[in-house]
Amino acid sequence: MADLTFVRTQMLPPQEAPGAAVGAVRWMRENLFDSWLNSVLTLVSGFAVVWIVVHIYPWFAQSVWNASSLQECRAIIQERFGEGAHGACFAVLRERWQQYLFGFYPADLYWRPTLAFFLMLAALAPVLFSGLPRRMLWFSAAYPGLAYWLLWGGSIFTPIAIYAGFVVAVLAHRAVAGRWGGLAAMIVAVAALLIWWFYLAGPVARTLAAPGFFSLRPVQSNQFGGFTLSLVIGVTGIAFSLPLGILLALGRRSDMFFVKTICVGFIEFIRGVPLITLLLVASFLLNIFLPPGTNFDIILRVIIMVTLFASAYMAETIRGGLAALPRGQYEAADALGLDYWKSMRLIIMPQALKISIPGIVNNFIGLFKDTTLVAIIALLDPLGLTTAIRADSNWNGIIWELYGFVALIFFLFCYSMSQYSQYLERKLATDHR
């Protein structure tokens, strides 16, 4: 039998790892060249990347920023880079970028949408980042009214009168809650809100506005366009479709027959109809049903349709999150004596929404890009503007520069949303799986 005893007399010092096992070399070995097939694919892909860059680079390098028409652009490029040279004509962006941002908003009032945009960032910050002081949420709540005033102008008492509706509703709720109980108070509050908005808010605002204090020059909805329009529709749609979607999802899972039927009917109907159809209804048909003489703002109509459309999808996304929660969570909340709304708000929704984040952001991004469909009903969103610019004889024939620019801006917004959603998912990951 062999000798199995062994005693180490000298300890080994640690040694440097061989070059092939660390750093960039190792990474490349593992990821790019770990078999002959992958090596071939790596080389082919590398060649394709180089080929694309080589062909696109001159288009950027030989671009022209100063010209007043496409013909002039081409002439400058030929002159500078020789016969047959191709290059981008970014001069069109230089000439029209303000139109892309603001549409036909009066040029001397550009500061208003610009200010509204930056205030929007400030209003969003406390909603998106829970680390910021909660008091900032008051500004977020006031922001929609402020933005309305800045964008459309007129008297500040118009948004104030609309906000006052909530005060009226709360007062009505308080007055009734003690006597007739919660449900009756809720119904009375909603009724008071609607009565105030439809019949009283207008006269009150007009009376207060008469002296002309705090009035901005009014801007009509048909002067809106470009990314201002996309953002107004997109942000409002996003802000309202989430709560509406939550209510619809809860309604669809409700035990109450009528609530459930209404929610299912709404979701299935709205989901089953193309958005363009709804926009056309908003644009042409709605006026037929409204009392003659009512001027129901076209952007408001579009926002309502886009919100309803997105909320139906949102409801189904959130329902998926609700269905993924174990029954035990509902039972534990019930067993502790939490009522329906408290258990939804504190236990069920935080978890269901967390599960649904990828789907919710998916819907947000879809909604934001769908705002370009308003071009169909002659609103000048970035794509509608592009068509208009291309119809200009100076810029006839230009394609890549314009659509590329629009795509880039949309990409920036959508990519930020995606990045935020990933940050949120990481932050909320408490399950330690």
Add this chain to the structure above:
Amino acid sequence: MSEPQPIDAADLEVHPEKLKVTDQLAIEIVGMNKWYGQFHVLRDIDLTVYKGERIVVCGPSGSGKSTLIRCINRLEEHQKGKIVVDGVELTSDLKNIDKVRSEVGMVFQHFNLFPHLTILENCTLAPIWVRKTPKKEAEEVAMHFLRKVKIPEQAAKYPGQLSGGQQQRVAIARSLCMKPKIMLFDEPTSALDPEMIKEVLDTMIQLAEEGMTMICVTHEMGFAQAVANRVIFMDQGQIVEQNAPKEFFNNPQSERTKLFLSQILGH
């Protein structure tokens, strides 16, 4: 590998002199029936529970024992008969249901802690939102009960970071924070590894010694012998036999009980 040994009554440290039953009514169930569709799950259940009682409910799976205790806090609705908990009758009146639920604590087989909240938040949530306790006071109460179940140091962690036994003890503490008059246990140790079962049973014994009224669905017959004052055997939705543990285990009357005991105690 050997079979995990059931915990013997002798392994559990109980002070029998502390276990006291009063003559005040805690729960009264009269002629209660429940159906799932056409399936008759609970048939003519009559049960009176006095304050301070420790009742163990056992029986084969599907016998309706879980359904029975879930009817007591209306996680399940009964269709016939009467359930009165601490003087409040359970009907479809939501106010009564919430009142009963805030007086009756429940511990589940799978703990059902809220994974998005820390241990402390799990314990303070219901006192703050249902009892309207100020946050600071609720936190003090929660820490008191977390110390009692011997895991105060885990307060800032999330449920996913704890072992099964620890999670179940948090679940017990969470229920206790509502200062319930009655505790229901639905197979509290069935999802636990054998070495964690004892730590949970010890917590339950401590609770019993403090006079808590407890109804416990469990297969831990050692616990039943040491702590219960009454053992109920259910089969096919009916109470087949109930007796003091000594009588129940040593001298079962019904054939069905004898068969069940021989299977569960083995050998």
